[in-house]
Amino acid sequence: SPRHGLSTFLSPASSIRSPHSCSKNSADAPPPVDSALMDRIAVPSMAGLFTDAVRGRLELARLSKATLTELSHVLENMLIEFELPATVLTGFQASRNWAAELARYERLVTPMARQVAVFAAGNLGDTGNVLGFQLDERSRLTQEWFIIVLCDEFSVALFGEDNPADVPPHEEMDRVFDAAWTFDPAIVTDLCDVLQREVARDHPERAEEVAAAV
Numbered sequence: 265s266p267r268h269g270l271s272t273f274l275s276p277a278s279s280i281r282s283p284h285s286c287s288k289n290s291a292d293a294p295p296p297v298d299s300a301l302m303d304r305i306a307v308p309s310m311a312g313l314f315t316d317a318v319r320g321r322l323e324l325a326r327l328s329k330a331t332l333t334e335l336s337h338v339l340e341n342m343l344i345e346f347e348l349p350a351t352v353l354t355g356f357q358a359s360r361n362w363a364a365e366l367a368r369y370e371r372l373v374t375p376m377a378r379q380v381a382v383f384a385a386g387n388l389g390d391t392g393n394v395l396g397f398q399l400d401e402r403s404r405l406t407q408e409w410f411i412i413v414l415c416d417e418f419s420v421a422l423f424g425e426d427n428p429a430d431v432p433p434h435e436e437m438d439r440v441f442d443a444a445w446t447f448d449p450a451i452v453t454d455l456c457d458v459l460q461r462e463v464a465r466d467h468p469e470r471a472e473e474v475a476a477a478v
Contacts, residue, residue: 325444420447
């Protein structure tokens with residue numbers, strides 16, 4: 265992607281004091297470390313992992329949620345209309361987004377017996393024949409909107425992250441994402457590798473399911 269501007273880099277020089285410069289007075293002691301913040305700094309975001317995987321090969325576009333949704337539907341409709349066997353890996357961020365697409369994804373699975381895996385935070389409910397991954401709210405996989413399609417005719421990946429500088433919109437579909445998409449098989453393969461490693465990290469007991477689907 266190279267998703268320049270998505271990752272935040274902290275300068276060590278700005279956050280580390282020399283021990284000789286610290287006063288012995290407890291009032292001058294630095295504030296306690298926020299462990300949750302340190303976890304976020306120490307562990308790269310999913311956006312950062314995707315960015316590193318495709319650095320220098322893709323450019324970002326700023327897209328609304330409505331546009332991302334429409335592009336995702338175009339890809340899904342192609343598989344349904346042309347009856348293409350495929351594997352579909354998709355992340356909805358939150359389960360409420362998945363619930364709105366349940367009927368569509370049931371059509372994707374049947375009658376072509378496609379491999380479909382869905383990742384979202386919250387209660388996914390009954391996912392039927394779809395391979396559902398119910399994510400912890402803190403999972404890095406909830407940070408990214410993505411869909412990866414693998415089939416003999418083409419491979420494609422579409423992904424995006426909420427733009428942190430965007431003013432909160434009045435309408436949900438007006439949310440702005442920094443996004444990229446590609447039909448380059450090599451890039452799609454690299455993104456699949458990133459996704460598989462993340463599943464192995466957060467859901468080691470289910471890593472083989474994703475590997476088998478891919």
